[in-house]
Amino acid sequence: MHPPDGTVPEEGMALTFSDKAEAEIKALLPRYPAGEAALIPVLTLAAQEYGALTDDVIDLVSTRLGIPPTRVLATATFYTMLPKKPVGKHHVQVCTNIACSLLGAEHVVEKLERKLGIRRGETTADGLFTLSEVECLGSCGSAPVMMVNETFHENLDEDAIDRVLEECRRG
Amino acid sequence: MDRIFTRDWDKPQGHLLSVYEEAGGYGALKKALSMTREAVMGEVKAGNLRGRGGAGFPAGVKWGFMAKDDGGPRYLCINADEGEPGTFKDRYIMERSPHLMLEGAAITSFAINAHACYIYIRGEFYSAARRVREAIDEAVKAGHLGKNIHGSGFDLDIHVHMGAGAYVCGEESALIESIEGKPGKPRSRPPFPAAVGLFNRPTIVNNVETIAAVPSIIERGGAWYAALGTPGNGGTKLYCVSGHVKKPGIFELPMGTPLREIIFTHAGGMRGAAPLKAVIPGGSSTPVLTPQEIDVKMDFDGLKAVGSMLGSAATVVFDDTACMVRSLARLAHFYAHESCGQCTPCREGTHWMAKIVDRIESGKGRAGDIDLLDDVASSIMGNTICPLGDAAAMPVSGFLKKFRVEFEEHVTTGRCRFPPQALAPVKTDRAWV
Numbered sequence A: 001m002h003p004p005d006g007t008v009p010e011e012g013m014a015l016t017f018s019d020k021a022e023a024e025i026k027a028l029l030p031r032y033p034a035g036e037a038a039l040i041p042v043l044t045l046a047a048q049e050y051g052a053l054t055d056d057v058i059d060l061v062s063t064r065l066g067i068p069p070t071r072v073l074a075t076a077t078f079y080t081m082l083p084k085k086p087v088g089k090h091h092v093q094v095c096t097n098i099a100c101s102l103l104g105a106e107h108v109v110e111k112l113e114r115k116l117g118i119r120r121g122e123t124t125a126d127g128l129f130t131l132s133e134v135e136c137l138g139s140c141g142s143a144p145v146m147m148v149n150e151t152f153h154e155n156l157d158e159d160a161i162d163r164v165l166e167e168c169r170r171g
Numbered sequence B: 001m002d003r004i005f006t007r008d009w010d011k012p013q014g015h016l017l018s019v020y021e022e023a024g025g026y027g028a029l030k031k032a033l034s035m036t037r038e039a040v041m042g043e044v045k046a047g048n049l050r051g052r053g054g055a056g057f058p059a060g061v062k063w064g065f066m067a068k069d070d071g072g073p074r075y076l077c078i079n080a081d082e083g084e085p086g087t088f089k090d091r092y093i094m095e096r097s098p099h100l101m102l103e104g105a106a107i108t109s110f111a112i113n114a115h116a117c118y119i120y121i122r123g124e125f126y127s128a129a130r131r132v133r134e135a136i137d138e139a140v141k142a143g144h145l146g147k148n149i150h151g152s153g154f155d156l157d158i159h160v161h162m163g164a165g166a167y168v169c170g171e172e173s174a175l176i177e178s179i180e181g182k183p184g185k186p187r188s189r190p191p192f193p194a195a196v197g198l199f200n201r202p203t204i205v206n207n208v209e210t211i212a213a214v215p216s217i218i219e220r221g222g223a224w225y226a227a228l229g230t231p232g233n234g235g236t237k238l239y240c241v242s243g244h245v246k247k248p249g250i251f252e253l254p255m256g257t258p259l260r261e262i263i264f265t266h267a268g269g270m271r272g273a274a275p276l277k278a279v280i281p282g283g284s285s286t287p288v289l290t291p292q293e294i295d296v297k298m299d300f301d302g303l304k305a306v307g308s309m310l311g312s313a314a315t316v317v318f319d320d321t322a323c324m325v326r327s328l329a330r331l332a333h334f335y336a337h338e339s340c341g342q343c344t345p346c347r348e349g350t351h352w353m354a355k356i357v358d359r360i361e362s363g364k365g366r367a368g369d370i371d372l373l374d375d376v377a378s379s380i381m382g383n384t385i386c387p388l389g390d391a392a393a394m395p396v397s398g399f400l401k402k403f404r405v406e407f408e409e410h411v412t413t414g415r416c417r418f419p420p421q422a423l424a425p426v427k428t429d430r431a432w433v
C-alpha cells in the first residue's frame, strides 16, 4: 500500500508509508540521538495510516526504523492508545474514574450502551462507533467527561450526550 | 495576591507570544542568561520551589544533583503525563500559558546546561500538544529558543513527545524508558536520572507546574517567591478541586491555604444538602481525610503531619451519598490496570485488592476480607521498584482506617445501601478562579 512513488502494490507486497507519513518520519528522526526513540511516534503514525497495528504494520515499522519486530511488538502492546485491532470511525471514550464516577459517569456509559446498542469495549456493526471505558482523562473539574477521537466533551448531561452522538452521525 | 500561573488565563488570546511578551514574557530568560548557572540555581533553591509532580522534592536541589559536565549531552524532560486521578492543572497551563512553561524550560535548561528538552505530553492531550507546538514555533522565530538565544551563545531545542496511554509513564524513569521507545517500565535506582537518565545521560525530570514557576522566581527573586507560601513550601499552588462541590475547578492560591477554605470558600462548598463525608486531598494515591481533618494547611508538610500527602494537590470531595467501598473499588481497579507488572507484590497485589474490594462491594464479602485487604496493602508497601505499588496500597489502608465501619456494614448486611450516583454535571462558566 502507498509506495512512495505512487505505484499500485502487488499482492503480498510489503506495506509502505504514505508520502505524508514518510515526511513526518523524516522530520521526527533528527529530534533524537537514537532512532529507537522515534518508535512510539512512528507507531502512532502507523496506526493512523492503517487503522490498527496488525502484524504486517509491525513489520513495516520494524523495517523502516531498523528495530527487531519483537521489540516493536513489545512497545506496541504496552500502550493502550496503540490499537491492535481497528476502532470505529468515532472512538467514544468515557472516563469512569473517581471524580467522574461521583457525578454519574456510570450513567453516561449505560446510556451510550443503550443508544449505540453495544457494550463497553465493542464496536457497532456499521463501524461508526467504538465505546470504551477509560481511566482519568485529566479533566476532573469538568466531570463527567468523555473524549470522541481528539475532542473532549465535558460537563456531560443527557442533552450533551445526545447532541454529541448526533453530530458524529451527521459528520 | 500575585498570580503566577493563571495571570493570562482570562485573556482571550492569552496563549499567544504577543500577549505573553506584553506582560514582560521572556524577560526572566534574558535575565537568567546574564547570570551564572549557580546564581540561577541559587534563586530557585532560595524560593523553596518544591516539585509539583507529587513528591515535593526541592527543584533547585535536584538540579544540583546533575552529574558533572563532561561535555556530552544532558537533558531536561518535562513531565506532562498528568495521569493521577483528580489532577487537571498541567493541561490548562499548556493550553493557556504555553510560553510560561517554555520560558521556564529554557531557564532550567540553561541552569543545568542541557541543550535539548523533551516535553512528554500524555497521548490524549491533543489540543495541549498543538498549543505547545505552536508556541515553540513562535518562540524559535522570536529568538527565545533555538541557536544562540539572545546572543548568549546558549542553544536549546525543545521537542514535544507524545505518550500513548500508560499512567505509569508519569513515573520519571518509566517516562525516560518511554521516550527511548520502550515499554514504560520503571528502572530500579540508583542510579538516579541526574546521573544516568535519558539515553544514558544526565537528565532532570520536572513537572509542568514546577517548570512554569521558574520564570517568576528569576524575575522577582527567590526571597519574594518563598514569602508567597509557608516555610519550606514556596510560591502559589494550583489546587484542583473536583467531586461534590458547587464550583469545581483550578484555584491558584498560596501554598499552605487551609483545605477547609479551599473547599468551602473557593470551591463554593458542598453542591447540595448532603454533608461532607470525605476528602482525598492530593490525588487518588493520597490517604483520605475525614471532615474532622480538613483544617490542615495544604502544603507538603501540613499534609504529611496528618498522615496524608499533598501529592499533585488534586482534591476530590465526597458528600455522604458516596459509597466509600465503591469508590475504593474504582481506585483499586485503576491501579491494577496500570501496574506495569515488573514486581510481583504490585502485579499480584493490585489485582487481589481489586478482587477483594469488588467482593465486599457486591455484598459477597467474607469474614476476614477486610483484614486480608489490609494485609495485602501492607505487603506491597515499600516492596516495589517504583512508587506505583505504594500509590496503590495507600488509598486502601487509608479507606480502611477511616471508613472501616462502612466496609464492615457491607460484609455483615451483604448489601450496599448507597444508590448509584445520578448524572449531575456542574455547570461552571470556566474551570479556574
Ligand SMILES: Cc1cc2nc3c(=O)[nH]c(=O)nc-3n(C[C@H](O)[C@H](O)[C@H](O)COP(=O)(O)O)c2cc1C
Pocket: B050, B051, B052, B053, B054, B055, B056, B057, B059, B079, B080, B081, B082, B083, B084, B167, B168, B169, B170, B171, B172, B173, B205, B206, B207, B208, B210, B211, B386, B387, B388, B391
Ligand atoms: C506511578 C507514578 C505516576 C506519576 N505520574 C506523574 C505525572 O503524571 N506527572 C508528574 O509530573 N509526575 C508524576 N509522577 C512523579 C514523577 O515520578 C516525578 O517525581 C516528577 O515528575 C518529578 O517532577 P517534580 O520534581 O517537578 O515534581 C508520578 C510518579 C509515579 C510513581
Ligand code: SF4
Pocket: B168, B185, B186, B338, B339, B340, B341, B342, B343, B344, B346, B347, B384, B385, B386, B387, B388, B389, B390
Ligand atoms: S511497583 Fe508496579 S508499576 Fe512500579 S515497577 Fe513495580 S510492577 Fe511496575
Ligand code: FES
Pocket: A095, A096, A097, A098, A099, A100, A101, A135, A136, A137, A138, A139, A140, A143, A145, B085, B086, B087
Ligand atoms: S476522573 Fe474523570 S477526568 Fe479525571
